[in-house]
Amino acid sequence: MQRFILKSKNEITLIGGILIATAFISKWAGVSINVFNWSLIIASILGLAPIAIQAYQALRVKVVSIDVLVTIAVIGAFLIQNYEESAIVTFLFLFGAYLELRTLNKTRSAIKELTEMAPETALKEIANGEFEEVDIFDVDEGDVLLVKTGAKVPVDGTVLIGEGYINEASITGESIALGKEKGSKVFAGTILENGTIQIYADRVGEDTTFGKIIELVEEAQDSKSEAERFIDRFSKYYTPFVLIISFIVWLVSRDIELAITILVLGCPGALVIGVPVSNVSGIGNGARNGVLLKGSEVIHDFSRTDTMIFDKTGTLTIGNPAVSEARYYTENPDDALVYLANIERESDHPLAKAVLEEAGETKILPVENTEVVKGGGIVASVNGHRVAVGNVALMKKENVKLSDKAKADIENLEKAGNSLVITSVDGELKIIMGVRDQIRKGAKEVLLKLKKLGIKNLVMLSGDNQGTVDVVGRELGLTEAYGNMLPEDKAEYVKKLRKENKIVAFVGDGVNDSPSLALADIGIAMGSGTDVAIETSDVVLMNSDFSRLPHALGLTKATARNMFQNIVIAVGVVLILLFSVFFSDWMNMSIGMLVHEGSILVVILNGMRLLRYRLKN
Secondary structure, eight states: OHHHHHHTHHHHHHHHHHHHHHHHHHHHTTOOHHHHHHHHHHHHHHHHHHHHHHHHHHHHTTOOOHHHHHHHHHHHHHHTTOHHHHHHHHHHHHHHHHHHHHHHHHHTHHHHHHHHHSOOEEEEEOTTSOEEEEEGGGOOTTOEEEEOTTOBOOSEEEEEEEEEEEEOHHHHSOOSOEEEOTTOEEOTTOEEEEEEEEEEEEEOGGGSHHHHHHHHHHHHHHOOOHHHHHHHHHHHHHHHHHHHHHHHHHHHHOOHHHHHHHHHHTOOHHHHHHHHHHHHHHHHHHHHTTEEEOOHHHHHHHHTOOEEEEEIIIIIBOSOOEEEEEEEOSSOHHHHHHHHHHHHTTOOOHHHHHHHHHHOSOOOOOEEEEEEETTTEEEEEETTEEEEEEOHHHHHHTTOOOOHHHHHHHHHHHHTTOEEEEEEETTEEEEEEEEEOOBOTTHHHHHHHHHHTTOOEEEEEOSSOHHHHHHHHHHHTOSEEEOSOOHHHHHHHHHHHHHTTOOEEEEEOSGGGHHHHHHSSEEEEETTSOHHHHHHOSEEEGGGOGGGHHHHHHHHHHHHHHHHHHHHHHHHHHHHHHHHHHHOSSOOHHHHHHHHHHHHHHHHHHHHGGGGOOOOO
């Protein structure tokens, strides 16, 4: 019976409204007073039923909820035969709950849109080479899938055959279609606007980028900030406090109507719902714009950030370095290049790829006794020769003599913003290469926007040489820039700033950034970075879209302001209502409930404004 009544709340609200209308129409029409009274009595009883059930359920778990206050107030009004008040209060309470649910569903629209974008089926290649439509859960890593025009890409994968244009708005927030061809990476949940492609499934199900987005956003909206936890604790004690105050007022004044009016006016509904609706709206806006905010606490901390630290490679720069200059100190540079290339094939460092592209196709020689020197480079035996590839520090360690010309070349290359790749064979210097990464397009404009949003300190930390770091720092207008930083050095620097009471955000994309991402107040990962960086971080910029960073910061600031506004509205309305009941003649239960429900809708609608938030230019 309880389940049926709660399920029928909307119908009960409608019937209650009709009965109240009937009562007042009959009164104005001069019909028997019995029609007026019985219409209101039935409306009161019907309306109280679902409220009383919810109150009973709350009391069973030892919680004095708003439903308990309203139930006591309505029963009190009913006992003193104030049927107008009891009927109108129950109707307004139920109707307000209906409107709250409707508007709250809109705040979760961004999350709903995300889940609806998730692909449900895929065209999978079967044994005879044909493609068969299967459920998305029947797709495994390594399967070959066909995607036609207008279809959703079902997995994260690599294009094997064909080409086309894909709308990646579900991942990046950008609706401009991107061209894809053989070798291109594609993401689940994106839409192939034209063309036909076959893809190799790299990641499926919850492991896809889109699956992780949904999971992270759902976790984020279920999390609670310190403000929400405080309000929950406050409500736990505030609601019984209102009940006690109401009882004391009745004992002193013997005015039962005044006492039950206080019960209605003191309801903290808008206060309880104001902060969560702001958080959900803010997180939803971020999800639709390529920014994952992992919870309410993240919003609070990020909005107060005054210092932002950036890794260089892959964050401020595009992470695709190329050899700009090369200096040879041998009569047989080709032989030295062969040794260098064979060493670099052993490395996964970003500079290694640039060196291999410069060296081109070379003879493959046996590489033995490989030793990775932390913060220095690589030393190994290549075809019987001891070969060292790395920085100046490694050359000193290997006792490689640097001529005056070599030292001058090193200084000039560093001043030009190059990272150095120095090669020695059997203790003799052979090659110095200067490798430069390109600054990410629009990075300077992004940093200017961050300054306007209140970031006082823009710092770059890099494992690269100080000369390269200084060039990038000057070009981007950074506050500070430090080179030759190992992962532990970066982590120590973050600790140092936090001890100075700075609110620190760290932006990075690699495994070596994970300690700093975890130590900072806010860790921000580039979406195409490593899984561990994304898991460790608090904010993820999908598709490594650096331009989303100001939107993310502006959104958290707007969300924090919105929370404060909702708290002020909620507390202000309760104080005004309580003041009015003691110092005015016009305040009663019905007006109080109307204002109370109105305040709840105001804070919800105020929170929903965040769904349309855009950073002003």
